[in-house]
Amino acid sequence: MWLRRAFFLWLMPAAFVLPLWLLVGWVAFDGGGWALLWMLFIALPSVLIVQLVLTLLVRARGTVRAQRAVSWWDALGFTLWHLSVISLGFYSSMWVAQAFVSAVIAVGLFWLLLWQLWSEARPRVTLVRAGDGTAFIPPPERPEERAAEPEVVVIEEKPGPPGA
Secondary structure (H helix, E strand, C coil): CCHHHHHHHHHHHHHHHHHHHHHHHHHHHHCCCCHHHHHHHHHHHHHHHHHHHHHHHHCCCCHHHCCCCCCHHHHHHHHHHHHHHHCCCCCCCCCHHHHHHHHHHHHHHHHHHHHHHHHHHHCCCCCCEEECEEECCCCCCCCHHHHHCCCCCCCCCCCCCCCC
């Protein structure tokens, strides 16, 4: 649980630390001129905005806010994405391919977070309140029973002789 809580606390600072690492990495590892242009105009704003959006998607879930901890899927996804961004900051000769891998991981993480938010936001149980204030969970409806029309029995009353 402590690891998931640590990820929860790390998400907001990561939006500022990861872009800063890309800048520091460019200086420390001599990324080159094209890498500088790419970093300043594409990578820094992208990492900042994507991390903020992903953080907001995580914090939008009720279970995350209640537990103040991310899920294990979140921890795995953010670990992969953060490691790919950190490795990108070393500016090796393959930094373009690493940038593509980081983008693919970020898109996958985005869809994972949307799926978790959607599945958590779906209503699971419908609670029905009766007129006297008691609540109950109705039995699930079966589609085949709903489609069939119920039998209707009509009882006609025959008028009898008067006074009989």
